[in-house]
């Protein structure tokens with residue numbers, strides 16, 4: 001069994017989403033002894049935004065630039081790691097109402113027609129079957145359904161929608177929100193999320 005662990009917060013050791021994603025991975029290690037974990041810190045080591053130079057190579061051109069070649073190799077490795085994984089654990093804070101840009105850059109390398117999804121006569125079809133995903137979500141405010149800011153929630157909904165588009169529909173969200181509402185609110189949100197992780201049975 002293989003697990004792909006992604007983090008995307010820029011807050012390093014102070015990050016809530018990193019703490020949650022690490023705990024989810026620890027829980028999965030306990031539930032699946034021997035599971036192989038591949039880790040990517042997307043904040044520390046991101047790929048570039050896609051450019052016309054990337055497109056030219058994707059369309060059959062040759063890269064003349066060592067930096068571009070290395071960046072394309074990293075993107076290919078992302079795809080291989082994703083195909084190999086049975087379980088995805090994605091740590092994501094909310095930044096400006098959505099996911100951090102390095103995580104979006106990861107998505108831009110793995111959401112590929114003909115590889116992870118395809119267009120059919122009846123619409124798009126996700127090609128990533130039999131994978132399970134955990135989203136470790138953190139955010140300063142509160143965006144759950146029914147809250148005043150719920151309509152601005154484009155982080156978890158975007159990521160779960162994207163995963164479903166690729167065929168990954170078995171998704172568990174572990175969330176700590178209201179982190180900016182003071183130390184007590186932060187501890188309560190974190191504690192609740194950690195309890196949820198401890199009770200994961202698969």
Ligand SMILES: Cc1cc2nc3c(=O)[nH]c(=O)nc-3n(C[C@H](O)[C@H](O)[C@H](O)COP(=O)(O)O)c2cc1C
Nearest residue numbers: 009011015016017093094095096097138139140141
């Ligand atoms: C660049 C940036 C943008 C942010 N944008 C939002 C936002 O739109 N809504 C929100 O509720 N919190 C926002 N926050 C707060 C973070 O979501 C919050 O601090 C969260 O705990 C960060 O996750 P982390 O602890 O894993 O880094 C932002 C933080 C940063 C650094």
